[in-house]
Amino acid sequence: MNKVSLFIPCTVDILLPEIGVHTLRLLRSLGVTPVYHEAQTCCGQPSLNAGHLELARKTARHMIAIFENDEAIVSPSGSCVHMIKHHYVELFEGDRTWRARAEALSPRIFELSQYIVDVLGIRDVGASFNGKVTYHESCHVLRGLGVSDQPKAxxxxxxxxxxxLLANADRCCGFGGEFAIQYPDISEDLVKDKVKHFLASGADVLILCEPGCLLNINGYLSRNHPGKRAMHLAGFLSENIKGHTR
Amino acid sequence: MPHDARDEILSRLKRTPRKDVPARRELPPLNELSLDREGMIKKFSDQLWLQTGVVHRVADAKAALEKLSEVAREEKLEKVMVATDSVIAPLDLPAWGAAEGITIFRVRDFMNRNAFKHAVFNEVQAGITGADFAVAETGTLGLIHDKDQARLISLAPILHIVIVPADRFVAVYEQAIEEVFADTDRLPSQFCFITGPSMTADIQATPFKGMHGPRRLIVIIIG
Amino acid sequence: MRVTTHRFKAVVKKEIADLSSRTFLSFLPPLFAALRQAAMASFPDPAGAHAYAADIRAEVVAHLPELLEEFERNATGHGAKVIWARDAQEANEFILNLAKEKNITLVTKGKSMVSEEIGINEVLLGNGIETYETDLGEFITQQLDRPPFHIVGPAVNISLQEICDLFMEKAGMTEPTMDPVKLGYAARLFLRDKFHRVEMGITGVNMAVAETGSLINVENEGNIRLSKSSPRIQVALMSIEKVVPTMKDALHLVRVLCRHCTGQAISAYVSIDTGPKRPGEIDGPEELYIVIVDNGRSTFYRDLRAREVLRCIRCGACMNNCPVYTTIGGYPYGWAYSGPMGQALNPLLLGLEQTQDLYRACTLCGSCKTVCPAGVDHPGLFLYYRTKDVEGDRAFGGMTRHWKETTAFRLFTYGTTHPWFWNLASKIIRPFYNNGARDGMVSELPGPFEAWFRSRNLPAMPKRTFHEEWKRIGKIPAEGPTHGSAPE
Incomplete structure (x- = not known):
């Protein structure tokens, strides 16, 4: 049995816990029994993005200490994985000890679909769905981690x-954390464009691997196109596995 | 002022910590390098055609002059500025012009820059030049500018006619540049790669040829 | 050029509602992006060619002073005069004095970004010297007194009517027309007279080759070649980072530049100048002045991260792929350089204070970095600038942030490092946040998050956080009751 540890991002913890539950169920249905360290909080991405590096380092130290003894850490968020995998190492550029700890952690953290396909070698999780689906290539999943084939597989x-197919699938949905609040004019236009392409694709559901994009796209859909929705890959797969009930 | 500024800028640049750069990665050779002469001529012609360049191929110098006559008639050329580079000089275009009733201007016909500029901007309907190179890679002509290859002949008139012998073909830019820059004591004041006529798409993204330079480019390959 | 970087948000509002801008943004950048991909495919190894260009630019940045000295030595050796300018004022003064000394009354300019950076046009015009931008798009923007909308198509968004009116008024056009080609020919006719009479040409430099002392210009219209061939005096303006080691490197960069810029395999003209015209040549400059402009670059060069912005070759691929640029166009950036290129460069040239929005208005999507053939890590630089601003680093013009923001982040960080506080805070916030939620959705919330709710909802906070869910289902093995426990 793999020793797998769940990292549940703060947005999922507080606003979208069902994605965490689905991630857990999905992994269990694939024979993985993840542990969950209850001391985890947030990866510190908001601090880093706002330039508060010293604060981001504090958060990073907390998280590294929590996860550094796990063989593999899996998370349903590309950007949070990217934060831990890449930015933690950079954060401790001038700090040998912590940099070494961040570097040791880096190769062991995986985005969910990446873990299932690349590590477990599973492409068919036993789900079935009668309808059309499409996929939004979230920035940090695609360009940050180079993950694209795995969720599509x-x-x-x-x-x-x-x-x-989703037109402009790799174009940003306009979330960008604080960006969405600081630059609402631009952010709204981008999410509107994303939704336009989703509606034009004819898909019943838009799948993605990033809770931030999910908040943004579903936030816009629920206001302007109720009845249409985006889903996290974990939720989509888990809900459609035979025998899994909501 | 200049020297103070120079030393100040350079010393600031040098006062900084050094940073090693990793060795360059490998760059695979370009596909064109495997082309033989006929392959180069074909690639050149295909590429230049994409830029609306018209390419003719003739057997020898005599046929080139005949082709030139044909072009001159079609274009109703009356006055032409010609270069005296190593391709053009042996063709004796003044004699050809006399026979065709076309006035031929050469740089040596002008007292000075202003007189030359007046003619090349306002009087002639075409410029005829040789090319030192024809690059297969992108259908590109290479011109070494010197006293026999004035810059404005290939630039100011609305029509540019280029004559290029088949032995001037190379596969890629580097082969032309290596030759031109081989003797560092005798570098040309300007070397120019020309790929099609002058163009723009600056108004409403509507592309058209002949923005400031020639609107049309005709190439005659000899051999 | 006026700097209006501080008006970013206001101009965004205006531009987002501008139909003409939006029309061009909807097709031009995607078209350029598609053309770039198609053009790169002609390399035997497109990714390798892309990476090789970045390797060259990394070397340039690392060896900048030595390359500049080598370039100067060789350029001077071939008869060019090399002038160094610490800042815009020094560069402008030199050019103005030269023009006065030589009794110049008419100047034609080739497109040059650094000339827009230093604002030479305004200086020459202000001293009664007729100065014309001659790139068609630059000519239009100069006459309209607008910043460039796009680095490749500075006036591509300007309507035919506006161009027609402009040309009737200022370019000697006699018959109104709505035909873009006819408008272009009207500009040709007008500028042709200038090219004929021009006494001093001012051009930019795409690459300055250290090995030979040569200058390379890449263009399609022929206006740069004309500005280098017709007048007796040529001034070539280059910022310090334009230098490249060898001619071979330059050729590779030309290939990559053209493909990333317009999607062409090569532009119509690539002209390579080494020194002024030689004796006996009837055209070309008798005197060639190369003005190397620093303008703050050597100062930020000492910062090993910031200096990497000097890799940029101004191809514009970053903006064509930027979700923000393709939504707002070039005007909000408020200066010569727009898009991610400007967001990376302007804060260093102008200081962090007046460019706040440039390094913050970014979703960190990474498209620019991915597409950049010079290897610039734009998002990494933006994060770096944000940090310098937070730290109040005066060398960068950093300001430190408002105490409210700092306090909020401190509190947040306390939460992330104290799980009991984190979990308690979630509980405490829930009723306030959920107050007014309907059907599981929150549609308005006063305070800092207000802007989100203009067109978007957020889910209400469910009864239990994942932390709490875990307590219920975490300890139970895979099968059985797990499936019965539904998240609310």
């Missing part, structure tokens, strides 16, 4: 699901 493995 998992979608291809869903019996009955028809994959349709």
């Amino acid at each position: 998992l979608l291809a493995g869903v019996t009955g699901a028809e994959f349709v």
